[in-house]
């Protein structure tokens with residue numbers, strides 16, 4: 001089974017111009033348009049890429065990249081059987097983060113992604129603790145953007161994985177994904193946290209697969225903690241990335257875990273897709 005844990009459901013009118021233009025340039029090289037995919041049959045696209053399930057992501061980042069709201073994500077995921085809804089909570093735009101987790105859960109959101117670098121907060125701030133508490137109780141995994149971003153206005157200081165150490169310690173049952181694996185200059189910190197804490201995972205979207213062993217020379221040792229994601233649409237077609245991972249000098253078993261088995265457990269997909 002192949003699962004893409006990081007698939008942005010971004011459309012043209014919702015992305016800021018520079019973000020849209022960046023993605024458009026990537027897709028020019030691919031000889032297609034990502035808009036045709038997101039506005040068309042996403043299930044068909046995922047099937048063509050060999051992807052069984054993908055986590056479709058919301059993003060409410062009005063000061064950096066744009067807005068794709070949770071309601072829209074749910075609606076798109078209902079139409080596409082292969083998509084699992086991934087919600088976003090911008091902590092400055094809701095009255096109660098705890099109530100928002102409960103609301104998203106009721107709507108059918110299965111994963112929450114937080115964007116500290118795009119929405120400007122440190123992940124270990126106390127006002128976020130009710131969010132983590134509710135997510136832990138409802139068994140909703142939380143993804144955190146860590147490391148760099150090329151988009152205007154993103155601030156790297158909020159993406160230091162070290163802040164997630166507090167969250168991992170205080171919420172030992174909460175599944176925490178370090179998105180982009182500390183991209184830039186936090187690779188070692190992200191790897192160390194995933195190795196240290198049983199509830200912390202290293203998500204490798206947005207990293208060139210051919211460089212993974214350079215960033216994480218011991219990645220085989222924590223293969224059960226590494227999660228594949230594409231960061232569609234900013235990285236082009238998903239299949240190309242999957243093929244590159246398949247070529248890495250790792251055991252077949254490890255590659256299976258990275259490409260889907262680990263995600264299947266985190267998402268509890270045994271009973272099929274629930275929405």
Ligand SMILES: [Zn+2]
Pocket residue numbers: 006008231
């Ligand atoms: Zn992303």
